[in-house]
Structures are given as C-alpha cells and as structure tokens.
Amino acid sequence: MTISRVWRRPTLGAVAARAGVSTATVSNALNGTGRLSEATRQRVLAAARELGHAPASTARALARGGTGVLGLTTTTYGDLPVSYIEIPYYAQLTLSAMAAAHERGYMLMVMPSSLSPWTWLNTPMDGVIHVEPRADDPVCSLLRERGIPMVSEGRPSQPCWDDAWVDTDHEAGMRLLLDHLAESGARRIALSQPLHDDAYPILIGRAYASWCAERGMPALVEEYAALPDYFTSERDAVGRLLARDPRPDAVIGVYSDSGHNILAAARHHGIRVPQDLLVACISEDPDYATTTPPVTTLSLRPDRVGAEVVDLLIAVINARSGVERRRLVQPVLLPRRSTRRAARRRNGTPTSTP
Amino acid sequence: MTISRVWRRPTLGAVAARAGVSTATVSNALNGTGRLSEATRQRVLAAARELGHAPASTARALARGGTGVLGLTTTTYGDLPVSYIEIPYYAQLTLSAMAAAHERGYMLMVMPSSLSPWTWLNTPMDGVIHVEPRADDPVCSLLRERGIPMVSEGRPSQPCWDDAWVDTDHEAGMRLLLDHLAESGARRIALSQPLHDDAYPILIGRAYASWCAERGMPALVEEYAALPDYFTSERDAVGRLLARDPRPDAVIGVYSDSGHNILAAARHHGIRVPQDLLVACISEDPDYATTTPPVTTLSLRPDRVGAEVVDLLIAVINARSGVERRRLVQPVLLPRRSTRRAARRRNGTPTSTP
Structure with a gap:
C-alpha cells in the first residue's frame, strides 16, 4: 500500500521563469536580501507558492x-x-x-x-x-x-x-462599518468601548470619534472593564446605552464576543434586532453567521x-x-441581517430579508 | 485609559484545595513527576485550569x-x-x-x-x-x-x-459511523479509500472490512491515489462505485474534503443525496454544516x-x-441530513427533515 512520489521540488529556475525574473532575483526574494521592489518580491513569492517551492532547509x-x-x-x-x-x-x-x-x-x-x-x-x-x-x-x-x-x-x-x-487599518475599518450603518438608516450609532492598555481599543475609539465629528453625529460611548471577564461588564455597558433617552439605533462592539453580549443585552431589554436596533462587531468568529439574527462583522484579516x-x-x-x-x-466588512433595516411591505407590516 | 490588574496567579494551595489533594500532588501533576493515577492528574489539571494557574516559567x-x-x-x-x-x-x-x-x-x-x-x-x-x-x-x-x-x-x-x-480509536469510530448508516437503512455501504503509507487509511480500511464481515454485508472498496491531489482521483473512484450494479446505497470518505468530492460525484451522475445515496466522511471541516445537503461527519477530536x-x-x-x-x-459522530433517509408522507411524496 505505497504510492510513488512524483512531485519534485521546483528549481530556482522554474520559479524565475514563472515570475519572469532572474534566478538571482528569486534567490534575493526568498532570502530577503538585495534591493527589490515590494511588487517584484511579492510576485516571486507567489510564483514559488504556486509551484510548491519550499526552501530546502534553514x-x-x-x-x-x-x-x-x-x-x-x-x-x-x-x-x-x-x-x-x-x-x-x-x-x-x-x-x-x-x-x-x-x-x-x-x-x-x-x-x-x-x-x-x-x-x-x-x-x-x-x-x-x-x-x-x-x-x-x-x-x-x-x-x-x-x-x-x-x-x-x-x-x-x-x-x-x-x-x-x-x-x-482601523481607521478604514471603522469608516467601512460606520458608513454601512449610516446607509442602513442609523443616526445614533453607539460604541461599547473596552478599557485596556494595548493600542487597539484606543485606535478604534479615536476612529469612531473622528467619524462622528466629521458627519455631525453624536458620539455615544459607554466604557467597560475588559478584564478579567468582559461578558457581564459589556452587557451592563450596553444596558446603560439602551437606557439613554433618546435611545441609540445601532451599537458597535469591538471584541470577539461583543456581538453575543450586545444581542443578550438587547434581548434582556426587550429590544428587537434589527427592527429596533442595528448590531455589529469586530470579530473573526464564524458563529455570527448562525446567531439569531446573524450579526454583521468587520474582519481584521488575521x-x-x-x-x-x-x-x-x-x-x-x-x-x-x-x-x-x-x-x-x-x-473587510461582512454585512449580515443584524444591520439590515426591516423593509416595509405595501400593507405596512414590517418584514425582514434573510 | 489603564485598568487595575486584580487577578493574581493562584497558589499551589488554592489548586490543591480545589482538587481536594495535597500541594505535593499538585506539584507532581503539573510537573509530570511522582506516581499519580490518571484520574487524579486530570482532576488537578482541571482545577489548575479553572483557577487560571499557569506555571511561573520553564x-x-x-x-x-x-x-x-x-x-x-x-x-x-x-x-x-x-x-x-x-x-x-x-x-x-x-x-x-x-x-x-x-x-x-x-x-x-x-x-x-x-x-x-x-x-x-x-x-x-x-x-x-x-x-x-x-x-x-x-x-x-x-x-x-x-x-x-x-x-x-x-x-x-x-x-x-x-x-x-x-x-x-478508529475501530470505535468506524463502528459508530457504520452502525449509524445501517440504522438509516443502508445495506450496501461503500468505502472510498485513499492510498497513502501512513497508518490512518490502513486502520480505517481494516475497521471497515471487519465490520462488514461481522455484519455479513458486502465490502465495496474503490482505491484512489491520495497524492498529489485527491480531488479528481477521489471523484473518479466514487464514480466507479456509483457505476456498479447493484449500486451502493451509501458512501464513506476518509479525508477532510471527501464529503465535497462524493457530493460532486453524485451530482455528476444525477444521483440524489440522501434520497438515493447516503453520504458521510471523517472530517473536522465546519463547512459540512452548510453544504447541500449538510454532510454527516465523524470527528476525530483533534x-x-x-x-x-x-x-x-x-x-x-x-x-x-x-x-x-x-x-x-x-x-464523536455528528449526524446531518446526508444520512437521513427521506421519510415518506402519507400521500407517498418523499420529504426530508432538516
């Protein structure tokens, strides 16, 4: 029960031919030496990947x-x-x-x-x-x-x-997400903001504030303790946002489980998503494709x-x-049902698209 | 924008109290020294995990x-x-x-x-x-x-x-899967078998053969070359299985993408899943929850x-x-629609459950 090994490690020459460069350039690109443009280096690496070239060893x-x-x-x-x-x-x-x-x-x-x-x-x-x-x-x-x-x-x-x-690019990411919410009709977009001393939540907070200032929209922020456990503290923070008068019409969460926390808080306050509140968060969690409703996420492309x-x-x-x-x-933005405004049927009954 | 650190590394004493053992036992369990039963060691590790105990260093x-x-x-x-x-x-x-x-x-x-x-x-x-x-x-x-x-x-x-x-435990896994297919009514269960010289496909093949012998069911095997690319070769192998007369009423695949390959081969031959053919594979791929139809998988618990x-x-x-x-x-077996026989409605129209 054996199998013959037909595959052979491609030569530098094969990679060079594929990428349309010299073998010296391939060698420089793979070793990170010499002076190459980023574009050339990326082209060589892509060619090496396509051909299955792996460096012989370290x-x-x-x-x-x-x-x-x-x-x-x-x-x-x-x-x-x-x-x-x-x-x-x-x-x-x-x-x-x-x-x-x-x-x-x-x-x-x-x-x-x-x-x-x-x-x-x-x-x-x-x-x-x-x-x-x-x-x-x-x-x-x-x-x-x-x-x-x-x-x-x-x-x-x-x-x-x-x-x-x-x-x-957190600036670009927040702009994508906020523009999307605004296009879905949100006018009072709130941010559920963790307190932690790495740069990430600080950059998100700044990008949010500058977008709001630019658009002339109110900045509605509630902070919560990120450690040791942000499940309860974030749900409480979202509760405080939902108790405001007038109420926000959208909430953004910035951690992986924030979408779950915001949905839980909305349920607890009897507020329907997306009819009464749009919800989105920054997360790579594939589970948001199957929550009720599915939650719009911003992927940071890890x-x-x-x-x-x-x-x-x-x-x-x-x-x-x-x-x-x-x-x-x-x-990259992954829009899902949690940020789609319910369309109104002719007879006035609200309905929602999947 | 700082946050006070309230969490402290739990002491060996805290872990010992939680697990109901001495601190010496905790130390042995964490260091892999001494003579401990597996059950005790697992209990100590679980307690350490719950309390968030991490060894101070290497x-x-x-x-x-x-x-x-x-x-x-x-x-x-x-x-x-x-x-x-x-x-x-x-x-x-x-x-x-x-x-x-x-x-x-x-x-x-x-x-x-x-x-x-x-x-x-x-x-x-x-x-x-x-x-x-x-x-x-x-x-x-x-x-x-x-x-x-x-x-x-x-x-x-x-x-x-x-x-x-x-x-x-591949023996137990194949038994789980084959018993499930037999309970769903399959009587001619085929195996799409890769050729590769690690132990895994060999063990799967043996477990399949001994289950068939035990149950007096025919062993229907088609082999395919696992390398360098098993997509085409497995689809062809499944095609050969589906061309047999009488045709198998179920096919099992053993690699991660086998379920996709078997579905593609069935579609190509105009055979409906699960009405005309049950399909299952050994895979951890979460995508099988959303294929058409969703495919039953056996998880090896990596x-x-x-x-x-x-x-x-x-x-x-x-x-x-x-x-x-x-x-x-x-x-662990994750049964999905690909192995559920269509129930017959009173009027004779076949229907299937989600």
Missing part, C-alpha cells in the same frame, strides 16, 4: 549563525487566565504566521507570556513577533535589552523611531496580518533596507 | 538542563505542496497542543517537514511530537538517532516496543488528541513511570 540561516527559529508571543493579557488561542483572531493569526514561516524555511516557536526574564533573554531565536504589546510591556523591554530583531503585530502603544509593525508580520520580521533579521517597516492590512 | 525545565521547548512536526506529506495547516484537523491539533504546552509552561516549536538532517539533529528542544509518521519516515530515524524523547500523533506504521503515541499528546510527551521527557504510553481518544 541551513542558510544557520550558516549565518542564526537558529532558523522565529518566536511568537502574545502578552496582551499578561498572566490572566485568557486562553488567547481559543479566540478566533489569535488562532488564525498564529496559523497563518506558522504557514508563512514554514514557507520561508523557518520554524515558529510559540511562547507563553508567562516565561521568566531569563528565558526571554536566552532562548535561541533569530527574532520575535510580539502580538499586541501593552503599554510598559515588560517583555518588550527585555527583548529590546537583548537587542533581538522584533516586529509587533498591532501598533506599539508608545511609538519609537525604530518600530517595525503590521496592523490592520490571515493577511500573520503572513505580513513574518515577511517583515525576516526582512528586519536580514537587515534589508528600503523595506516598509509600518504596514497596514485592509479590513 | 525555569524548572531549564534548571534540569532542558530547553523548555517541545517540537511539533508533520512529515505526512513530505515535500509535497500541501499546506497542512489549512486542513482543519491539523489546525485544531496544533492549536490545542500549543494551549496544552503553554499551560504547562513549555514553548511549542512548530517545524516544517523540509528541515535539513543537521537541523533535526541539533535544534535545541526537550522532545518532539511527530504527527502521523509515514512508513520509513526519515525524520523518525533521525530523531531516534538523536535519542530525543518522541511521541507520535497517530500510531506508527511500523510498531516498536518503546512507542509512545496518541491516536483516535482538540483532545493535541492535549493528550503534549501530556504524554512531558511524561516521557520526565521519564515518569506507570504512564499509559498508548492512548486512544474517542471520536
């Missing part, structure tokens, strides 16, 4: 005195009992970073946030992807002290001249972010110049 | 001369351009192994299969999880040569006295397998005696 990195290991860690929640791998955003981010690292011949070491300072300073690795560093993040300081190449997923809270990061952050880290490790060190990924 | 492992790193690799597809992380089974397995490793204070290093022998022999790590080793797997031989603790996910094709592995394989590897690293080195995880 031998090259090792020959340079490297380890062939990229580290990835999430310290956002510190020692809190948050299993971030169960959050769809982090799961997708980690898996796509893994695939991207393997494609370039690197191992990906995923590290718990609770390692000792000794371990952060001494574990052999060529560079680290730091997922959503907090303000005054101790791991950040340790890694800087070590002088190891570091790229953050999410903008650092405290900007520094040599930052290298990949983030979603798959793209994971691939870009690995690409940038390898460029930084190889001290490649002329590389964009601050990269934005474009988010 | 300092202990490092103090023993270890690295605090567990490796994980999948060599099933060798150098083939199969992005196994996109297959839901491997994605879930990897994420749950990651969570289990972090919970025990270990880093998880995910390694591409295409590393050089030098790298397999020299990368610092305390042990390796080898996912579905193939017959004559070269990585397996290298790791044995290195003498590094190794646990395989999936039974090795060539058993050895000191094997340590975690696998799903989440449980990932947690068990990390637990076993840590036990092997710590040379803990009295540990079950061959562990079976129980699969």
